[in-house]
Amino acid sequence: MSSEDARVAARFAAARLWAASRAPYLAHALFSLTPVVLEPRRDGETGEPVPDPEWRAFPTDPGWRVHIDPGTALAVPVEEFGWWLLHGVGHLVRRHGDRAPAAAGPGDPVARRWNRAADAEVNDDLEAAGLDVPAGVVSPRALGLPPGRLAEEYLSEIEVLDGAQARGGRSAGDLVDCGSAADGLERSSGESGGDGLSGVERAVLEAALARDVLARAAARSDVPGGWQRWARERTRPAVDWRARLGAVLRRGAHPGAGRVDFTYRRPARRRGPQGPHGRVLLPAMAAPSPEVAVVVDTSGSVDDGVLRVLVSEAAGVLERVGGPGRRLRVICCDRRAHPVQTVRRAEEIRLVGGGGTDLREGIAAAAGLRPDLVLVLTDGDTPWPDRPPRMPVVVGLVAGPTVPDPPAWARVVPLPARP
Ligand SMILES: [Zn+2]
Known part of the structure; x- marks a missing residue:
């Protein structure tokens, strides 16, 4: 491993630990993420990796792989890196990729609106846990919308805000790409590296995570309501x-x-x-x-x-x-x-x-x-x-x-x- 790879790996490990300490009920999920380190963009003179804004959100895919741009990983504070890992887990367990409306491809306006609606659903739970969203990233609070809703409900509000913005109103958040875990659209590149989780492994992981969340919630009061609702929904049998x-x-x-x-x-x-x-x-x-x-x-x-x-x-x-x-x-x-x-x-x-x-x-x-x-x-x-x-x-x-x-x-x- 080159020293640069080692620095990125150490950064990821630190971010994951920070995230697990802030949301212990998600520790199992955080340690199930497989990091995939991307080819960095480099500074022409120094050769050092520079952040690529397209990869700002450390996007995830349904195989629980997290895609790491070395320039971003080395530039942002560990807390922000860790925040994005928690955010990515939020997309994964809520199956935003499966719920996404049909879109032409990544970057399509439909996909971008859905990405922000899904972000709003994930981010209010992070805010409820005292984890403030990075500047410019959408949240119900930042939009002046009620918390605790589903992405499907935020979507229409974001469409209205987008329309208003086109007429000179405020923005409904920066456009960030959270990957196919959020929009369900396969990427042509970057999702092949590393072994992802199979469907069976994913189902087992989600079941275990839901039980972790409920066990933690029964013992302490630090689990946000949105996570508890998710876990109850996820574990509730349909049949008596x-x-x-x-x-x-x-x-x-x-x-x-x-x-x-x-x-x-x-x-x-x-x-x-x-x-x-x-x-x-x-x-x-x-x-x-x-x-x-x-x-x-x-x-x-x-x-x-x-x-x-x-x-x-x-x-x-x-x-x-x-x-x-x-x-x-x-x-x-x-x-x-x-x-x-x-x-x-x-x-x-x-x-x-x-x-x-x-x-x-x-x-x-x-x-x-x-x-x-x-x-x-x-x-x-x-x-x-x-x-x-x-x-x-x-x-x-x-x-x-x-x-x-x-x-x-x-x-x-x-x-x-x-x-
Ligand atoms: Zn997101």
Whole structure:
């Protein structure tokens, strides 16, 4: 490593540490950024790198790479470099690139307006954490707009301000380029260097980050409201699994497996009141938690957004059905069933897979654990077993339009495909 590279690397490390100290709930995210150092612009006489204003914002891309212009990195204070890293994480976890309106390309007026609207959404949380935006960078406060809104809501305000500026009004902030993480437009160059995160890795990272944020918020008061809202939204399951799985277990029988009364199969831990004919048995769902084995479809057909839904739902099952101190057995399945993982928390699930799909393998492996119920989380693009296993099977399904229905012996719980 040249001494110049070493200086840039040290600068990045210092900026990242500063950012982690100012927003400890984002430390995990900050340390997941991969730096990509760009070819610097150089001073004609000294040969020293000079800042390139186009790269002022240390742009990020959806693979969690951060693009570092050496001239900018060496010229700006560590605090400003660190501020941009926090800002980039804000774009990444809010998926501004996926939410961006269609635009002709980077630099297109639509893309530039969206970039500033997304900046406004990110920056009010940074201001709420006492991190003031660098001069000229847009924020709701600087625009005189209410905080706590989404980029989609700020967009129309920025269009109005742009129109007013064209007639001599004030500017709606400098034009900065925050990269494809903000506008969703692939760059022709500069995004190839370094290994970025895959869709699976990104989904896992976001789930872990959301839990960090909530854990920190529960213990202290220094987490801005916008981050807490994001984390709650990100972790909230779409389905009340306790109610849904409880209903299936109470109904008990399913065709082909013989009637089994799951309701009173095991005595409740809490004893019922004394009646004329002895103690009343409480339904089992009231106390001992059912054993649920979860099969997560991690095949290549499951896209990033669907996988995020599946992971949120698995977390929901763990929290609502597993009960405190409980563990959940999880089997990731693509073409084959991967080894059983016993987890206490959703972030312990290691998502492995990415190949073709055959959930028959995963369902057979889950049934082999002899749980009370098998829950399959999938996009449905798989062959199904011809015969049902001996326990009820519930399928949490994010269905695409062309997917055949799961077999009649499975109970289907539709899951919303989130943006
Ligand atoms: Zn930005």
